[in-house]
Amino acid sequence: MKTTTEAPAEAVPGRNPVTSPKRLSESPFRPSRAAGTTALLVALAGLYGIFFLWPLTNIALRSLSADGSLHYTSANFSLSNYASLFTDALLRDVLVNTAVTASVSTAVTFVLAFPTAYLMSRLQRSLSTALFMMILLPFWVSILVRLFAFLELLSANGPVNGVLESVGLERQQLLFNMTGTTIGMVNYLLPYMILVLFAAMSGVDPNLTRAAKSLGCSSWQAFTSVYWPLIRGSVVGAVLLNFIIATGFFLTPAILGGPQDITISTYIATQVQNYRWGPASAFGVVLLVVTCIGFAAAGRMTGLTAGAGITMTGSKGVSRDEAMPFGPTKLGLWAVTILVVAFLFAPIAFVFPLSWGTDATIAWPPRGFTLDWYHVALTTPTWTDALQKSVTVGLAVAVLSVVLAVSIARWVRTLNARPWLQSTVISIVYLPVVVPVILLAIGTFDVQNQIGLLGTWWGLVLAETVLALPFTYLVVSAALNNVDPSLERAAWTMGASRIHALRKVVIPTVVPALVGAALLAFISSWDETVVALFQTSFDKTLPVNFYASLKSGSSPVIAAIGSMLMLLVLLLGAAFFAVQTARSRRKKTTPDSVKRPS
Amino acid sequence: MTEQQSVAPATPVAETFIEIRNLHHQYGGVTALDSVSLDVRAGEFVTLLGPSGSGKSSLLHILAGLVEPTSGTIGIAGRDVTRVPTQKREIGLVFQNYALFPHLTAQENIRFPHDVRKTPEAEASARVAEVLELVELTALADRRPDQLSGGQQQRVAVGRAISSVPKVLLLDEPLGALDRRLRQQLGREIRRVQRETGITTIYVTHDQEEAFTMSDRVVVMNHGEIRQIGTPEDVYARPSDSFVANFVGEVNLWPATVDGHGAATVAGAPPFGAQVSDAARRSAGPLVVAVRPERVWVWRPDGPPPRPEIQLVDSGVIAESTFLGNSRSVVVESDRLGTTSALLYDGEEPRDRGERVSFGWEPRHALVVPE
Numbered sequence: 001m002k003t004t005t006e007a008p009a010e011a012v013p014g015r016n017p018v019t020s021p022k023r024l025s026e027s028p029f030r031p032s033r034a035a036g037t038t039a040l041l042v043a044l045a046g047l048y049g050i051f052f053l054w055p056l057t058n059i060a061l062r063s064l065s066a067d068g069s070l071h072y073t074s075a076n077f078s079l080s081n082y083a084s085l086f087t088d089a090l091l092r093d094v095l096v097n098t099a100v101t102a103s104v105s106t107a108v109t110f111v112l113a114f115p116t117a118y119l120m121s122r123l124q125r126s127l128s129t130a131l132f133m134m135i136l137l138p139f140w141v142s143i144l145v146r147l148f149a150f151l152e153l154l155s156a157n158g159p160v161n162g163v164l165e166s167v168g169l170e171r172q173q174l175l176f177n178m179t180g181t182t183i184g185m186v187n188y189l190l191p192y193m194i195l196v197l198f199a200a201m202s203g204v205d206p207n208l209t210r211a212a213k214s215l216g217c218s219s220w221q222a223f224t225s226v227y228w229p230l231i232r233g234s235v236v237g238a239v240l241l242n243f244i245i246a247t248g249f250f251l252t253p254a255i256l257g258g259p260q261d262i263t264i265s266t267y268i269a270t271q272v273q274n275y276r277w278g279p280a281s282a283f284g285v286v287l288l289v290v291t292c293i294g295f296a297a298a299g300r301m302t303g304l305t306a307g308a309g310i311t312m313t314g315s316k317g318v319s320r321d322e323a324m325p326f327g328p329t330k331l332g333l334w335a336v337t338i339l340v341v342a343f344l345f346a347p348i349a350f351v352f353p354l355s356w357g358t359d360a361t362i363a364w365p366p367r368g369f370t371l372d373w374y375h376v377a378l379t380t381p382t383w384t385d386a387l388q389k390s391v392t393v394g395l396a397v398a399v400l401s402v403v404l405a406v407s408i409a410r411w412v413r414t415l416n417a418r419p420w421l422q423s424t425v426i427s428i429v430y431l432p433v434v435v436p437v438i439l440l441a442i443g444t445f446d447v448q449n450q451i452g453l454l455g456t457w458w459g460l461v462l463a464e465t466v467l468a469l470p471f472t473y474l475v476v477s478a479a480l481n482n483v484d485p486s487l488e489r490a491a492w493t494m495g496a497s498r499i500h501a502l503r504k505v506v507i508p509t510v511v512p513a514l515v516g517a518a519l520l521a522f523i524s525s526w527d528e529t530v531v532a533l534f535q536t537s538f539d540k541t542l543p544v545n546f547y548a549s550l551k552s553g554s555s556p557v558i559a560a561i562g563s564m565l566m567l568l569v570l571l572l573g574a575a576f577f578a579v580q581t582a583r584s585r586r587k588k589t590t591p592d593s594v595k596r597p598s
Numbered sequence: 599m600t601e602q603q604s605v606a607p608a609t610p611v612a613e614t615f616i617e618i619r620n621l622h623h624q625y626g627g628v629t630a631l632d633s634v635s636l637d638v639r640a641g642e643f644v645t646l647l648g649p650s651g652s653g654k655s656s657l658l659h660i661l662a663g664l665v666e667p668t669s670g671t672i673g674i675a676g677r678d679v680t681r682v683p684t685q686k687r688e689i690g691l692v693f694q695n696y697a698l699f700p701h702l703t704a705q706e707n708i709r710f711p712h713d714v715r716k717t718p719e720a721e722a723s724a725r726v727a728e729v730l731e732l733v734e735l736t737a738l739a740d741r742r743p744d745q746l747s748g749g750q751q752q753r754v755a756v757g758r759a760i761s762s763v764p765k766v767l768l769l770d771e772p773l774g775a776l777d778r779r780l781r782q783q784l785g786r787e788i789r790r791v792q793r794e795t796g797i798t799t800i801y802v803t804h805d806q807e808e809a810f811t812m813s814d815r816v817v818v819m820n821h822g823e824i825r826q827i828g829t830p831e832d833v834y835a836r837p838s839d840s841f842v843a844n845f846v847g848e849v850n851l852w853p854a855t856v857d858g859h860g861a862a863t864v865a866g867a868p869p870f871g872a873q874v875s876d877a878a879r880r881s882a883g884p885l886v887v888a889v890r891p892e893r894v895w896v897w898r899p900d901g902p903p904p905r906p907e908i909q910l911v912d913s914g915v916i917a918e919s920t921f922l923g924n925s926r927s928v929v930v931e932s933d934r935l936g937t938t939s940a941l942l943y944d945g946e947e948p949r950d951r952g953e954r955v956s957f958g959w960e961p962r963h964a965l966v967v968p969e
Contacts, residue, residue, distance in 0.1 A: 484695065487700075489662075490697040492663075493662055493691040493759075494762065495686070495711060496685065500714060504713075505699055509700055
């Protein structure tokens, strides 16, 4: 070891010209990563520009043109489309019908969700976690399969009407009207509502209510003066969130609703499929504005802003001795909870028996047992081609999303000095979840038509990537942010280059999360129907084919396909959870499992 | 700072191994380091001691190359490393939370720097075995960090940092997360490893006990400035100002004035003999007199002081009396000095609450310093 022989007086700054303070900003500390960052920015700008911003801009521009045509100049702008929403009787009906359906669905959902969430928050941990998993499970099953089940469950000769008749009530018209739509929507919304309410309720310390009671409050006073103020924001936010999701619904009213109660989404879809953009695009803009405001307000009230999310770790149960005492209240809560779980599971459980009956049309109860329909499904070219397309698109979306999510997450972390830019980038990544999917569907349809990507494999992959990226990013960024930054620095101090540290230290610790994120992206693309519906005319994906078959009449083949879809998603979901559990056992963190509204 | 310049000439220039000159660091408008200069000799164990926000960790991270200074230079072994990236500085850094790689075993963690540098297999294995032996982890070599206790993880962290024989070992509050007994034990071990390897070491802590028991020299920092550099004895017995006096142990402090003969006066009490520091002599600002509680003597008001050197300063009543095990802490309330803490050992009387006492100290134990 050599020691310096220079006197301290000579060691003042300036003795070495290279060390003048001006050069500090471009010091070799941080090797230039400008090229990589530029490439990422170009890719992101292209992806979100073409598949997100341009589509929405097109809708807005078309809404300003009297005949719904597309002009990029302001010469022919008119507000006649917007005026017609309120003057035209048919359009006004659509507006009112949408609002009424959404309100009723939200109200029913809330009435069912509140007691369930409350019970879950007061149960001991193991039981509460079990219920949590049961609520989440139907979440993973494709909405189309659930809608198919409801079509059969609620049909004129279906089991629900059978039960109604046997208890002495008349058979009811439960399908193709607002009743059908509401049942389907409540089924879809319940997990969302329960998760948000549960997150809020389990965050309330049970000792607070006890403290209130020890200070002389009755149970009711304790509820109104202590408990309610603590959860009020989340409750209002949850209701608002559900209302917004319900307003943007497309698949449920399209399949379970009737021709006389059209909602905004179904109206937009039918109009655009016939290239009539005028009032449809105006509706789209109104829907977008309402949705954005609603989400912002709901996010503020629930505290579930981008990146926070509902985590499994939020499922903190109470210990055994703190659990709710048994009594009429608990009995009532259990009754509602069991009803909710049954309602969530009914459609899922119902699909399997439908797929093994020997009759060529679906009948309840199924007669005989055969696996022929599975054989038919797996040998018919329309289904196998669709399967192939769904798998290839899903895999491409999974890879693209994970690569992009890792790059964005790493880049966003370098922006700490510019919080404004940082939050803007994160917001843009999350925005596609907020925008009603029907708008992205018609918008990308329009844009891809213009640039000749419509119907191409790449066109679909990129559009689906925009939709899958928010979920992928959520998981990936949570995992990467959980990696202690000092791990990387420790590697640097030992001589590891940035790339080496990333490869040998950071990535190995987040592999399970990356696998989970890829699965999530795959499932997102695999299940996605609405955008794909507008993207594909001949070579359909599996859900689009499923949707088309539902519209043209049911058959046991659909039931067989539905069963297989469900099995696959359940297997992937189980794999995802297994991976997450393995990870949380090591790192005590779990990302969440939220799915996009359709 | 005047203090450190008065110390610097005492450091033989030829032995300087780490040379820090006029380091400034600012981020977000906050000055983390203000004109910091420090020389560390080869093989020396130097501790940066200060409260949180004093700049000690910033200084360590700048030395490690993880943070860029706003201005100033750093030399290690005669080479200017101010612009040298972390990877090329040949340092070992032990992080506060250890930053062990969770997917690697203890042995693989310690081997990591050799893998990075592509050390030949035989050489790397021999060195890893040697380090495992040194930090007494040979039996646990194949455990992953989550299978090790806090103390064992700490040893892996130290082993990993010294594994590739760095020129400088930097430790950032490495014992903060451990309980007291383990802290003392591992502190001794770090010192043993440092002595055996002879690596020049800079250690950051806010715990004065750690600083005193481990260091050759202590650097007391506050608000991004070095307040004093010296041996533990120096810093404790001859603090440069009231901040240092207060930070490195219990102390009684009173605002004081000094006359030309070195007698101090506190708030209208009769003057008493005191030691006036050079800094206090030069200072134009307010002064304080500092007396450590263990230097305060108490006795019955009707009797003489226990030793002739002890001067009577004031009389009062014992307001609090707390048993500490090896000693007893009493607080005396008096009209002129307010409260005075004293530390009494076996047999010293009076010691009970409510008793009237006279108290005082030897002139050499009352130190006048700038506030």
